Amino acid sequence: MLSFLDNVSQSLDAYLILAGLLFSIGAFGFLARRNAISMLMSIELMLNAVNLAVIAFGAFTPGLREAASVIALIVMGAAAAEATVGLAIVIAIYRNRKTPLVDEYDAMRQ
Amino acid sequence: MTLPDTIPILGLGWDDLLFLTFAAIMIGSALLVVLMRDIIRCGLAMIIAFAALAGLYVFAGSPVVAAAQVLVYIGAISVLVLFAIMLTQTKAGPASLVFQTQAFPAAIAAAVLALLIAVAVAATDWSETGQLFQTTAENLGKELFANFTLPFEVVSVLLLAAVIGGVFLAKRERGGAG
């Protein structure tokens, strides 16, 4: 019945579509949420989607192999650094503006 | 008693079923992250999403990365996020608007993006790819410390900088109330 799902865990398409879906969800969250930390969480989702895609390619592409995992690890490291600094900034701004809601940071508005 | 080769009614293999389960959990919790009103619950949903993702990494043949995912994302980043949420709570938080005014166009844009990627993926000929390849820890270690030493060191410097920066930014004013 669900024959198109046969060997789905062995097909590159599935991983990529999943990654794309996760990326879109993250993009929506980034563009739509008001809280700055929600935006950062959405960014983490997007980075994870990228990681998934990289790993998937690494699994199925003969030339990539271990390199894909290395890439994924480095991306993970960068994401950690970015989360750290981003959250520190949000906390600093929160101290100044008393709100974590980004649409109230409008000092640059015309 | 041994398990049957395929699931009785659906005709799927057990691997595929598990894969789909993990996929569903991941997508579901990701949706919860972006849609829920209470931000703490969003953080928790994010943790679940990371966990499901780790399972998917295992299916994709990188158990090392799966382990790193659990350690780094769930163990460090999520905790960091939860701390930050607690430090920036406002009383009015959960009651006010969750979404921006531009949420609707953003939703459409995201949907179009997903569609685009799906179309691009489906339209591409992946016949040159081979079987799923498992990356062992030993191979990964050799690769990492032989050919990718510089990126590895750079990442550690990056992390050091991030830590220093984070501490500096989040520090309280000297002698002032927080």
Place this chain on the structure above:
Amino acid sequence: MHLLPSTIFAATGAEAAADPGVYGILIPLIPLLPILGFAFTALFGRRLMLRYGRWAAELVPMAVVIASWVIAMAVVVPALTHAEPFGEHGLELDLWTWIPAGGLTVTAGFHVDALTAALLIVVTTIGMLVHLYSVGYMAHDPGTWRFFAYLNLFMFSMLLLVLANNWLLVFAGWELVGLSSYSLIGFWYHKRSAALAAKKAFIVNRVGDVGFALGIMAIFVNTGTLNIQESLAKLIEPGAELTIPLVIVALLVFAGAMGKSAQFPLHVWLPDAMEGPTPVSALIHAATMVNAGVYLVARANPLFAYAQEAMVVVAAIGIFTAILAASIAFTQTDIKRVLAYSTLSQLGYMFAALGVGAYVAAIFHLMTHGFFKGLLFLGSGSVIHAVHEEQDMNRMGGLWRKIPITHWTMLIGAIAIAGIPPLAGFFSKDEILGEAFKFGFTWVWFIGLAVAGMTAFYMWRLMGKTFYGESRVDPEVAPKVHESAWQMTLPLILLAIPAALLGLALTWGGPPLNPEGTGLLKGWLEPVFHASEEHLYGTPEAYQLFGIDGYLIIASVAVASIGLVVGIWLFGFFNARGRQALVDRIVASNPATRFLYRATLNKWWFDDLNDLLFIRIGGRVAAFLWWFDRTIVDGTVNGIGSVVQGMGGGLRQIQTGRVQNYALGIAIGLLVMAGSFLLIVGQR
């Protein structure tokens, strides 16, 4: 200095000598002296007048004009008698290259022939006498120095116009004359009516000047040269291919003459110009400036002779103006207005003469009219002075005993203009009418005859009301009426002489007294007009004193006499009082006369017509255009500004200052690009 007719036929077949000799210096001095006088008086006149008195400011302008007259007479005599270096066709004197612009090269210079000489006589003589008269007339005016400065400027302009040898220089003199006229009409500038009259004169003149300027351009386009003699020769060359037809050129030039010489319909400025002081009226509006138009057409006579349709137009407008003006003069009460309309009428005669081809007659009348009209105007100024600035004839009367010199000289002038022999007007008027009839323009002759009668009538009306009968002078003024100072009466006497005798003098040796000979003036002016006259009419018939010409003389004298007698009977003669009551009864008797009275009193409503057309309707058009400019043109420009501003304001909304909005923009842009890329790649 031979004046006998025999010397006229002395062969001067050789071309005018190239060497002008002493005349190369004398001729430029004629206009140069007055302009120097103007400069001097304009710069120093006021100070001189305040420090040393009136005479100090008047000395230089007077001296300059007298000197100019003396030199002019020295030049005029050889020019008229065709002596060397003038010859038959005049002396061309190129002074310097004025506009060296390749295709358009204009040399400033003078051309003096018999026609120029005739005009010079009139201009300098009357100019000099008016200057002298002004010393007396303006004796109580604080702005005398200004007056003399303007007078000198006017003399310069007029002399420049008459002496010029190329069209552009004529035009320069033309415009300067207009400017001087404006300054002099509006001399009493604080009087609103004077300022308005000056403006009106200038503007109406300008209308004519447009035609003249177009005519000059047409001449240049046709011939490539602006030298008068050269261009005229080229224009009438047989077989010449002209870009612009001769008729158009002639009519354009005539348009300029119409403006300056106040022909219908550009005649409206002349009566209003009487707002200026009387010497101005005498000089500019009787003797010199208004003759500029006549001079222009006479100078351009080949142009007209070869465009005979234009000549008919000239004759028609001329004679129409004559009768129109004469009719208005019947009912005017201001003494200067009557004389102004009389001037219009006589100018009409001159143009009628030019139109029928009687060129010498036109110039003849120009000269005699200059003298007796100048006399009449100066005399009227003396009268006005005597009754303490009163100009309404109904408040004069019985003055002949009190201001005898003025009276007797004006009487001579009146008889002259009426055309009674043997005074000057008879000869010139009769020649015009005779030639008109003989050349076949019977309608011109007939109307001209009627005008002659009308002229006699209204002139006697003027004399009767002003000098004869009982005194209607304001009782307060009556005892103080006195004769004017010698500076005013001497010019009157001096002008009365040519008014009486010039006609006889200029026809000496020719018809009508000597039917076989050629008159003096005709002999002098012959070479200027010979070619045109021959082209028009071939060789002229002999003068038949006891044939057609005699009958014509009898007709004109009879008509003039009838007019005179009726005038005397109605308006008085010496002590006999006029029959004003009878006049009033006749006027009121039937609707036709009442209408005529009203019509002529209102100048046939031409001023009202102009006011309606140009002020009211023109004003509406101007208001509409102003609205258009304000609302539509400015509105468009401002509108563009507003649109840009609006767009800017709208686009400004994009700058929300919020990162997420910018990120959405980036996302959408990315999607669009990726999507289109996918589609394009997908096509292939």
